Amino acid sequence: MGKRIKTKIIDYGYDGEGVGKTDGKIYFVNGAMVGEEVEVECYQENSKFGRARLVNIINQSNLRQSAPCPYYGECGGCCYQHTSYQNELAIKKILFSRQLKKLGYQKESRVIPSPIQYHYRNKIKLFIKGGHMGLKKRKSNDLIEIQQCLICKEQINEAIPKINLFIKQNSECFSHVIISYIGDRGNIVLYKTCSKTIDYQNLISSLAEKFNICEVYKSQTSIVYKKAVRKETLAIKYHIHANSFHQVNERVMLELYNKVLDLLTGKNILNCYSGGGLLSGLLCQNGKFVTAIELGQKEHKEAEQLKALNDFKFMKNIQGDCGKILDQLDDNFDTIIVDPPRAGMDDLMVKNLKNKDFKRLIYISCDSATLIRDIQRLKLKIGDVYMFDMFPRTGEYECLVILDK
Ligand SMILES: C[S@@+](CC[C@H](N)C(=O)[O-])C[C@H]1O[C@@H](n2cnc3c(N)ncnc32)[C@H](O)[C@@H]1O
Structure with a gap:
């Protein structure tokens, strides 16, 4: 003790x-x-x-206030359930302002709250250890077994106890599982650690109505059960590949994408770290010429499929590393959007962005610390700053900063 x-x-x-x-x-x-x-x-x-x-x-x-989740405190996920959502936003705003002051930015950021604070997440990663499936405890690698996660969508919570039952019978063979649910169908991706052939029949019977199921063993994905369902958001048609990147809170994602649309300058747009292409599609739908760069194979394929399904003639998807591709592009862009992973941009990307001619850079980030570091390196003029609360009840939030040349 x-x-x-x-x-x-x-x-x-x-x-x-x-x-x-x-x-x-x-x-x-x-x-x-x-x-x-x-x-x-x-x-x-x-x-x-x-x-x-x-x-x-x-x-x-x-x-x-009292936290509604039975695992709150022990689980490493949420950290604001013990207070009102209004107070959570106020605290997040103070913390973000403190970061922005490092850039000499004294103005207030505009806060866009999430319309719902529970049952918003469309994806969860659960770890498997010693016959238990759950989330990591706070600042620990130990697991807390869970039967539900209050910030996840109901369909994910309906699936957790069924997957739990399956895992109890096969626990030695799996390291983790990722459950996602977007639109009206989800994906269950089970990460296998042994070569044993698994009998998935019970899992298929209980979950195939709402979920596709696949296993990943040594980086190879095998489909266990799949029913292809086309999704549609803002009249854009697309397919989702198991385990590709998608924003976890769809309602806040739409607020974010619409804000990006409002903030664009000019017609020629470069969308870096572009994911599955939904944002690129929205920009094309609004009459822009979009070049999108994405490293992930699954995400790039999704974007190509989205382009074909919607006949977006002015959408060009390039697969590769943003820093390297940027150096090879001769086009002139009016607005460049960057939305890197938590680690932010690497040195090559920062160097090539500095050498590029553009009018406006829109920097989207889910990690304010790396965002601030990159802005310090870019040496551009900061315009308005927004905080989108993509992850209510947790310590995270999404930021958007306008940077003008
Ligand atoms: C935070 S996500 C943003 C995705 C997209 N903007 C969206 O809203 O769905 C970051 C994306 O960058 C991709 N990525 C990571 N490193 C990259 C790199 N060096 N070059 C290009 N894309 C990269 C990831 O695969 C992921 O799809």
Whole structure:
């Protein structure tokens, strides 16, 4: 058992955890709120700071509420269920503003909330260990077995107990499973770790009505059951490949894409890190000429299929690394959109962007720290800044920054 101390919470850390100061040392306490006096147990400590578990609230904030999820606190996913959504947004805004100040940006960011705070996620990754399937505990590799996840769509929650049952009978053969549900059909992707042939009949009987099922073994994907269903968003037709990238909160995704449309300058658009092509399609639908660059094979194929299905003549999909491709493109673009993964842009991409002639850069990111780092390297003028709450109840959010030459 770690050392127990009493501390008063004076601030929030980057993941929304309470920050207390006692005897000159900073303590990060998950689930503690500013203004509260709490008793905590340290589980990690050095000479400057410590991480501690909330044991007892001596003086409770009036913004505190009880969390609806039975796994909350132990599970590493959500971190704001103990307070109102309004307060969560206020905290996220403060944290983002603090990051923006590093760029000398003093204005307020515009916040776009999620219309729903639970049952919005269309994808979950569950880990399998010792016969259990679940999520990772906070700051740990241990699992917490779950039967549902309140931020996931209902269809995913209906599937979890059925997959759990199947995993209990075959647990030694799988490392993790990814369940997704977009439109009116989902995908279950099971990652196998042994060569044994698995009998999927029970899983097919209980889940095939709503889900395609496939297994991945040594990077090879085999279809267990598939019914091809075409999806349609904003009158754009497309197919989804098992496990390709898609924004997890479709309602906030539409807000984000419509904002991008509003913010475009000119007709020639370069969409970097373009994913399955839905945003590119929306831009084409609105009369733009779009060149899209995407590294992932599955995502590139999806974008090509989307282009063909919708007859988008002014959509050009290129498969490859953005930094390398950008160097080979001679075209002049009015607006460049970048939406890299959490790690942000690499040196080559930053260098080639700096050498490119364009009027406006729209930078979308799900990690404000790498966004700030990249903007510092790009040395462009910052315009408006937006925060899209793509991931309610968790510490994450999506940001959009306009950068003009
Ligand atoms: C955050 S997602 C954005 C996808 C898309 N903008 C959307 O809204 O669906 C990032 C995408 O970048 C792709 N990607 C990662 N590294 C890349 C690279 N070096 N060059 C091009 N694409 C890359 C990933 O495969 C993924 O589809």
